[in-house]
């Protein structure tokens with residue numbers, strides 16, 4: 328496919344500047360929160376704790392709600408007794424039967440600075456991640472027409488096109504099929520799009536937060552397609568969402584008959600609205616955009632449909648002006664989450680460097696860490712379970728001598744593919760427009776540790 332400069336350079340530059348400003352405002356708010364925390368007698372949390380502690384000290388004690396204090400998202404604000412052994416705790420099941428996280432935990436998704444909130448995305452705070460599962464409420468989002476609200480009792484999935492018999496399934500029908508569960512990552516192919524030509528966003532949430540892992544439960548797509556019977560000559564399936572953008576992608580039939588499934592569950596409960604409630608197409612290892620949310624239609628065909636999302640978007644413009652199309656697989660990638668951008672190491676000594684690695688082609692088999700900008704590498708420990716097409720946690724013991732250092736991680740997957748250095752990748756892909764070829768940036772990430780312990784995003 329020949330394209331003619333699809334990027335309005337000036338417009339794109341302005342967009343990126345707006346993103347950088349948005350991140351700066353977000354970080355400034357976090358820094359203010361941190362400063363307030365340090366000003367409290369408890370020195371551990373924010374203003375909320377201070378007020379609650381003050382109320383408790385004034386003899387108000389156990390129960391009254393602190394006026395004006397807001398809990399972080401997903402938490403419920405409760406008074407904090409000065410001595411928790413002297414008052415009864417919160418009554419059992421007082422949460423209505425659905426729990427919340429601690430009011431002292433406030434990590435949240437961050438919305439990228441797009442002009443509208445409906446066509447936008449949020450990023451997972453990877454720097455706070457533990458293990459390999461992303462909490463459902465922190466799973467990254469990408470929406471093109473907002474989050475649609477669907478009554479499952481009225482939702483149907485139509486299978487038609489080049490099939491022997493078109494069928495329409497209710498959610499009850501879909502739940503009657505044999506099910507599978509699979510713990511896997513989804514990564515937006517735009518993850519890192521600001522980072523092609525220069526280090527731009529400051530935190531790992533900004534540079535890498537468009538990847539998340541959940542356990543997904545649903546029905547193998549092959550079962551549904553075989554129920555309808557596929558006609559000879561069929562090669563593609565159009566998947567369509569029921570959102571305001573009517574998101575559509577053409578998917579090769581082979582993938583649909585291989586490991587594709589339709590998920591209605593996420594981390595042991597119904598899939599979240601922002602993840603496609605009541606059903607979402609799952610294509611293990613493929614770019615996030617193909618995992619059509621709010622799935623309502625599958626049309627079997629002999630050719631791809633050339634939708635907006637596979638022509639003007641989600642194609643990769645090369646240096647020679649030719650765009651690669653249908654680049655589905657997310658290649659091996661990794662990132663150090665501790666230490667990472669905006670953190671500050673308190674001083675020389677021992678640190679456990681940790682992060683995540685993943686590959687759309689299978690299992691991670693090796694993870695190397697460099698502390699000298701890629702001159703020397705050493706193997707990190709891969710923490711089990713190491714699952715195919717899934718975030719894999721790695722750990723690496725590091726004795727920091729207090730001198731400036733550059734930390735990097737490099738993943739290898741079971742096909743033998745080694746995560747490229749940035750220069751290796753841009754030598755092949757080129758740097759088109761002000762931000763490179765946008766999608767599929769899977770190069771090694773570099774974090775510089777300065778002598779004062781501050782960590783920044785660099786290109787090394």
Ligand code: CO
Nearest residue numbers: 516641654655
């Ligand atoms: Co692609």
